[in-house]
Amino acid sequence: MTAPSSRRRRRLRAALVAVLAAATLGTGVLAPATADDLEDQRRAAEERQRANQGALEDIQADIHETDTALAQAEAELANIQAQIPGAIAALQAAEDELARLQREAALIAERLVVAEDEEASISSQIDTDADRADDIRVAIGQMARDAYKGDMAASTLSAVLDARTTEEFVQQSELASTALRAQTQALRDLEQLNGVNRNRQARLTAVREEIVVLKAEADAKVVEAEQARAAAEAAKVALEELQAAEQQRVAAIEAKRAEQMAKQAELAAQQRQLESDLQAIIARQEEERRRQEEERRRLEEERRRAAEEAARNNQPAPPPVAAPPSTDTSGSSPLSWPSPMNPPYITSSYGWRLHPVLGYRRLHAGTDFRAYCGTPIISAGDGKVEWAYMRGGYGNQVMINHGYHNGQSLMTSYNHLSSFAVRSGQWVSRGQVVGYSGTTGTSTACHLHFEVYVNGGTVDPMNWLP
Template sequence: MRRSRPHRPRGRRPLAGLLAGVLAVLVGVTAAGSAAGDDLDDQQSQLEQRQQANDQQRADAEAALEGLSEELAQTAQELLAVQQQLGPAREALSAAEEALAGYEREAALIAARLQDAQDQQASISATIEQDSARADEIRSQIGQLARQAYQGGPELSGLSVVMEAQSVEEFTEQYSLATAAQRAQSEVLDELAAISADNRNSQARLTAVGDRIAELKDEADAKVAQAEAARQEAADREAEVERLVAEQTAKKKQIEQQKSAAQAEVDQIDAEAAAIRKKLEQVAAQQRERAAAAAAAAGTAPPPAPSGTVSGALFGNPTSISPIYVTSEYGMRLHPILGYYRLHAGIDLRTWCGTPIYAAKEGTVQWAQWRNGFGNQVMVDHGLVDGNSLMTSYNHMTSFVVGGGQAVSRGQLLGYSGNTGTSAACHLHFEVYVNGATVNPRPLLGL
């Protein structure tokens, strides 16, 4: 058995850093834009769900990008990056607009309170002015009465009225005049006292209203500043959305121009995959022929006819990540440039660059070589299982440490994970072939 020399990495450099940066921005924006009234646990759950959704979107995008050159994949990744930023940018714009509207509503309420306080201030000031004028008038009347009393001699007392009256009629008249004068004087003094008390109260109210006006003016100034900041934030967010929309349009136009090149690359990869299938079908036919010949020579029953399906957890973990972590499933993927669905013919398993890749089951290495699109690929033949030829392939490896024809045991080191071929990031693209056709590896891995 031949042991090949480890291959050096070939293919483009990792492009996943761009997506990782976009996701960091996305999570940050989403966190900033969360509603203040939400419960913290709900916010955390929403962020985790958003993160998981974006991780899956990135993984699916990476799977779809397999089969593109670095230049085309870069354009597709940049478009994805823009699209992932656009949603949060629109959310941030909406939040900024809501904040601005809130500040404007608060500013309007404060302005209304300020106007009401100023109206109260004007009303109280007018009342004070009127009461002060009445008080001045009363003081003038009191002064006039005092002068009249001084000029008219000693004030009439009740005794003087009795002693000086010449008749009952004169007594009654003079006593009534004296009583009326005293009552008028008392009423004037009472009114002056009431006006003075009211003025003191009004002055206290005027001082309180003045203080409130000063506070409201400060609040109004603060709200104006907050509204201006919110208005600028909304303008910035709107400009960011417009920039991203323009960038998205430009990227889509660029992708449209690259469709012919992308189609040529995909056709080339599909031709490589078809060649692999044809080779594996030939191997499967040879295996069945040998098994039938061996059974005939031994006089035993021939192997069962191929059903095209195998079942059960036949494979162990081919990665160093435990438990196995699937980043992208087997199935159809929307091509980021060509716009139609293509089969993602394996599952992508999380591995870090340069980490070990192991044989999922004992078998014989069919080949370990560079394959267009697949990068460094190891194909392991596991022989017939229930009459079906079973093989596994390990793709995009940085290097391999086995060679064609070499027998390997389950869990034996095949090489190291990488990003060779048309791959968007370091991972293991793991495929399973039954009679030369790919099947979903998940159930065969016991997942």
């Protein structure tokens, strides 16, 4: 539910008080205001000025809070955005370090493969040379056994005896000795090579073991680098998520502020129109007051002339001419309940509150009555319908002019109606249906928002109801 008042209307109320206090409606005559009346009106105007200033300060404070929240959010967003390049650089450095360590690990792995291949090749060569050495040892052993048994000498002697010539004898003897020496030398060479290969194998084994250690360390560094890169990536993602969240927060605050400013401008425009309409009404009332004053003077002049004529003719003076009836009423309760619900149920009273739609504190310039959708809404008193049409945030509004009560201009409005039962310019009586409850305009549910205007300014309706 909403309170259809704004700052611009309240600023004009103080200025309207003096004019409204001196105005009349219909054919009534308003007695001149006393000094006490004017003082009361002045105090009332000052009170409205203070209320208006308080409302203005309250709204400005709300806007200031929104601006402060927006500035804080933008500062936090800027701080987050300032950290993102560093996070990106840290991630890039982590990725570069990971790539470097991965390359080193790959090179060490290649060295390990080469070392393992060389070690395997030498092991194979050692095995081959060992087999050859074993064969030579077997042959030499056989030669040694043959020599021990005399077979070697017999064989040599046979070779000598079988020679046909001395030269052939010498040649065969040398061949036999050479063969023995060659086998013996081959065995020595194999044993020496075998020793060299075993030394190489031992060194390669040591190198391979060292490479295995280096590879394990390199792999561990790669794992650490991957963890560092993952941490840097997580930090970057976290900052980006914070940035996105803060951007959404900034956008939400900006949207809220834009909505508040737009609604404020809309209500101000509506209020200017309302003030213009009220001023037009006041102008008509002032014109009517002047007409009645002229009529009163004319009647008094006619009575004076008639009295003079009667005196000249020695006749009794004519009775006083009755003045036109006045619309100024008095009594304890000039208005009745605007809702047929018995008893009436009030859902929100007149006064300052947090607006349920706009979201900031402002004056709730009327009383809200429970009225389910389609409930008949009745006029609180006799009067003239000044207008009955859609008025922005007020929704469908009926404004009724009740004339004057105890020298004060009195009007009522019925807001958020779903439909009308009267039209502009129509005269209505107390209790007559003027429309049906709804939720048009700035409203959250079907209800009646009822306002009372005294001398152009809203007052607590409860002070004017039974």
